[in-house]
Amino acid sequence: MSTNKGLNPENLKLIDASEVPTKTRRYTPYREILKRIKKGKALVVTDDEANVDTVRAGIRRLQEHGEFTRVIITQRKNEHGVRMLYVINPSDEEPKKTPPLHLQS
Numbered sequence: 525m526s527t528n529k530g531l532n533p534e535n536l537k538l539i540d541a542s543e544v545p546t547k548t549r550r551y552t553p554y555r556e557i558l559k560r561i562k563k564g565k566a567l568v569v570t571d572d573e574a575n576v577d578t579v580r581a582g583i584r585r586l587q588e589h590g591e592f593t594r595v596i597i598t599q600r601k602n603e604h605g606v607r608m609l610y611v612i613n614p615s616d617e618e619p620k621k622t623p624p625l626h627l628q629s
Contacts, residue, residue, distance in 0.1 A: 554582045558592050564615035568608060576609040583611065 561567050569579050576599060586592050596612040 552579075552582055554579075554586055555591070558583065558586070558595060558611070558613075561595075561611060561613040563613055565613055567611040569611070570609075571607040576607050579609055579611075 557567070569576055580597055580599070583592065583595065583597055587595070594614060596614060598610045598612070600608050600610070602608055
């Protein structure tokens with residue numbers, strides 16, 4: 525025999541509004557972290573330190589708003605199967621171009 529679930533107006537559990545737990549919100553300072561990566565350097569984040577998917581999503585969110593658009597994000601697994609996220613701040617230096625062979629003396 526099945527019993528129907530539903531709210532019974534005669535048997536409601538009411539509490540004071542101040543007893544309702546508030547949502548705890550975590551904040552990771554991605555802007556400050558990205559500012560600390562010097563040009564030509566990369567930050568390495570492992571799954572042991574933080575969830576790489578969460579870190580990648582946080583950085584992508586900033587990039588979607590036009591911030592840190594030069595930062596490159598790539599992910600690899602090491603030989604132990606641990607996911608590694610690399611956050612790269614490329615160097616501003618242009619690679620030295622050598623003139624074509626027919627122009628060299």
